[in-house]
Amino acid sequence: MRSSQSPSSLRQKLALGAALFSLTATAYPRPGGGANRWHVLHHAREAALEYDYVVIGGGTAGLTVADRLTEDPNTTVLVIEYGALSDSALISTVQGGFRGFDAQFLYAIESVPQTHLKNRTTGVLAGKVVGGSSAVNAMMTVRGTAEDYDRWGSFFEGSPDGDEEEERGGGESNNGWSWSGMLPYFRKALHFEPPLPQVAQTSGIVYNTSFWGNTSGVFTGWPSFQFPGTTVQFDAFRSMPGVKFPVDSGAGEPGVYWFPSFMDPHSVTRSYARTGHHNRAMARNTSNYHLLTRTKVDHIVLAQKGDGPNAKAIATGVRFTVNATASVSVPEDAQASKNNNGSSSSSSSSSSSTTVPVTGWNTTTHSHTQFVRARREVILAAGGIHSPQILQLSGVGPRRLLAEANISTIVDLPGVGQNFQDHPMLTASFVLSNYSSVHPTSADLFLNATFRAWSDAAWKANRTGPQSLGIGNAAAWLPFPVISPRWSEISGDLFSQKHAAYLPEGTDDTVAAGYAAQMTSYATALRNNRTAFYSNVLSGGANSGTLVLLHPLSRGTVNIDPVDPHNREPLVNYRAMSNPLDGMVMAEMIRYTRRFFMENPVYTPYGPVELAPGDYVNSDEDLVMYLSETITPSEYHPAGTCAMLPRALGGVVDQKLRVYGIDGLRVVDASIFPTLPGANTCQTVYAVAEKAADIIKAAAKSVSK
């Protein structure tokens, strides 16, 4: 419809609208009295004009960093989170480990059709809620092997970027990105609670507290019940050659071991970034931590610093869109906490009650964009899928992609959104047909009314019994030579591959060089017993569990959608099995599992049967075909898309997690992993975030000296 208004009268109306909006913004009532009593903001209007740090994403890493930075009452932090603050029991319930997999807490993203998986697509699961993916995950608390973290640092040793780091005061060449550098942060990241002695004894749970800490607000603990069949599974692995049984899941060694769950064993509820860090920051009752929910950051604002050849970009703040009519819902407990907050005085400079000026008022969508300045730094913690998207939308990424999407390139960083990795899950189904002598199993929860009634009663009485169990607490994490007699051949094939041939056409040379470095490292790892490639979760039941490829060789991409980059989710392409050797490694994983079930003296009395792929699926070709038809390319561990690698290897951030070519901007989340650890990723994200917080604090100290 055409407007009959003259341009000047329209301009006047817009100006009046904006002025009125500013007035209402200033007059917005402030329950509790004053911005500086607030932690969870009701509306974007309540945000201060500037903070020391603005954190994009209130997920696993974002809340950890924000909590640690605001331990100093003089440091102000605003966290902006797209999802809501939820008290849903779906999140807190531990039972089964999967209750948080609910659409209301997840992004709705479908991958692009996977060329090597018969054009199948897959759901891209990532948490959209305060706590991020730590709120929805399956609570498995595991870390990779020592070699997984030594590998991270190894990419820097002797590289020009490493030397440059030294000159900038970076310290040792790998900056502590190694097992010994990470171990203190694994300890700091979690509060480990040992299992109940009687449960440990009957189930044979072993652990060693020297690998754990007990000061974090994020707990990892144990259910009060384990199914007895897990002991049978341990025995079955004892009969397989070469399998080791480390003293603790945190020892950094491959093998078959017990591991705890992200749960508070006192309340028997999920423990995650919201309960462990957001609540901790709130409880301090200082005014320097603000959280803005249901707000999507559009881009990071970059300005030019300096002139001529020395010109650099600097991140000055972030811009986000606010729907003027929507206020942010705050759960009851957060309200109470705000209103009970006694102190109104603070040295925090964010305590200014000045409201943020409205810009870009849009009369059609009734939304406006808002800018918040970061005095010191912007910290990007939007996770493996959205951190690269936000960088690309901000003009930081591969120049060709940005041009296609009509976005001016501010820093040409070819690695942004490339090097995408996730753990593929394989279905190889074996069942023990004569397992009735092992009782109870999880199937009895559905099939045996007496057991179900006992289980319900135990849970009701004191939150004990089978319903305190998540997804399970034991698994095998095995090196390739342990599972395959073909380790030498496949490792040799990987050494001699023309690696760049398996990357998308047009991949930048630096990204290809980084990929080649990773493949060389993996070719070595395929020959040794220090890196786990195979994982198999043990649930104690008669059915085999899901197999996971822990170090995929294929690399995908997460790129903005050029058709509508600002409003559409990014194009997620796992490119699973694009490196054909992934098929060979996974085929060996199936063969090993077949031997484990069908030729295992411990299992023979239980009548093992192969359901899938079927014993007639034997040759490399048939197994690879089966895999391409059945694997899921993701275990919901997106990583690597803003990789911490030298720039010459396609890196996006340096060892201090600073984005190359930009001052005042770091990335802290799973996207910085240069390679996946051979484990579920949450514990590593917490440790990375703890380390990042120390790096950021040290940088602030050195500036203020």
Ligand SMILES: Cc1cc2nc3c(=O)[nH]c(=O)nc-3n(C[C@H](O)[C@H](O)[C@H](O)COP(=O)(O)OP(=O)(O)OC[C@H]3O[C@@H](n4cnc5c(N)ncnc54)[C@H](O)[C@@H]3O)c2cc1C
């Ligand atoms: C279903 C599922 C099961 C899993 N199971 C396990 C497990 O059992 N054990 C394990 O170790 N790991 C598991 N993981 C993986 C693990 O939880 C993640 O690797 C980890 O939590 C990721 O942390 P992160 O900080 O990188 O990202 P996240 O925790 O996902 O945080 C990113 C945050 O940024 C927000 N955000 C994104 N874009 C924007 C924007 N534009 N503006 C504002 N905010 C934004 C998101 O809403 C989110 O809250 C699982 C993950 C999922 C999804």
